[in-house]
Amino acid sequence: GENVEQHPSTLSVQEGDSAVIKCTYSDSASNYFPWYKQELGKRPQLIIDIRSNVGEKKDQRIAVTLNKTAKHFSLHITETQPEDSAVYFCAASGAGGGADGLTFGKGTHLIIQP
């Protein structure tokens, strides 16, 4: 089955700087890669996603890049703000050929230092 590795486990950046979180996946048949943000005690919230027919996607301060050959994808957050502090999870799915379950990374705790 699919395996998703996520790094780093903790990331501390100064407010206003950029943050980058990286993930690798094992199953070349996976074709959908979402990113979720989870605040303490809350539900995971979808913040951006990318499909395997696209190399990059951007939404305001958030961007995701995908390298299918190397089987890795990254989340980039620019001009970080205190409200960006949370745990971020990458995930992969689609290897089963349909709308199957997501395989998650272990998460990155992003800390924005004022």
Add this chain to the structure above:
Amino acid sequence: NAGVMQNPRHLVRRRGQEARLRCSPMKGHSHVYWYRQLPEEGLKFMVYLQKENIIDESGMPKERFSAEFPKEGPSILRIQQVVRGDSAAYFCASSGLAGVNEQFFGPGTRLTVL
């Protein structure tokens, strides 16, 4: 448009009792997924259901756990004879179209086994 609903939000059970967790998908969504999240860890896929059908239960323990999504009413995750190791947050997610993977999460049920 109401989001994914889960109840109860908190559930306390003694070892050996049964736990029933309910999930109502977003309006118009017919695909339901259950995930388990242990403290300080990522989410683990358990089961994927459509109305009256279990599509993929590869992540669900073979014993004591069962799930259903009847024609009418919410999806239910049942855990029989709970043990301390079942203590976790259980999230459900829903999606709308076959082959489209965007999943939106409910607020979760936090199960504590005494």
